[in-house]
Amino acid sequence: MALDFTIGIIGSGMLGAAIAEALRRAKPQALFVANRSGKAPDIPGFPAENVLTDPQALADRCDVVILCVPPAAARDLTIDAPDKLVISVMAGVPLAELTRISRSPRVIRAMSSPAAARALAYSPWIASEAVTDTDRTRTRALFETCGQTDEIHDEAQIDLFTALIGPVPGFVAACAAAMARHAEAEGVPPEVADRAVRQLFRASGAMMAEGPRPEAHVQEMIDYAGTTAAGLIALQDAGFDGLIARGLKAATKASREIY
Known part of the structure; x- marks a missing residue:
């Protein structure tokens, strides 16, 4: 599936920047990032106007929002995105907490790695009950740009995969x-x-x-x-x-x- 939807990444550290690089190659409808500094990820040609400092402004512009801040920073993060698909690659943050952070019932908890920049990551994910078939299709397409992916059905395994495949190498x-x-x-x-x-x-x-x-x-x-x-x-x-x-x-x- 082509990435014919808009994507926003909140947090552009090592993992966020790697995912942004992978997604940029796939030419989504639009790609935004938001971080406190307003600094663009180190990706040649990334448009400065697509770099925001306000997470809510990013959520308002996007169909899919990816949460990629450190777990400690997630405690203070809130966005109002009740009608968005929200995907988290934050270590340790459970599905229920993702709904609190985003006010969206359609949340996906995933893990990936900086190898996404080379399309070499493995990105397993688990979906909340409200996630739709279209959401699943978009999630697969998004993570396939980063490497390989699987939907799993036991949330505890995301913590295992965080240990197993998150810290490449x-x-x-x-x-x-x-x-x-x-x-x-x-x-x-x-x-x-x-x-x-x-x-x-x-x-x-x-x-x-x-x-x-x-x-x-x-x-x-x-x-x-x-x-x-x-x-x-x-x-x-x-x-x-x-x-x-x-x-x-x-x-x-x-x-x-x-x-």
């Missing part, structure tokens, strides 16, 4: 950093270790984007019984899955407590 970068530090400890020059690990994760991401699930890749390496198998089995024996789960649970808990 986050946990993936932690794994890469550990590998690079090991190589350096073994005498590899830091710049060489950095280049090798970056290329490894670039190739891995491309290979896992299509084809078998990651679990199948792991099992294939174990079944091959080569050098990688020895390393993967050592990680499993050391409780690697449990450590990752522990980190994700801590981040999910923080998402549920942040607002």
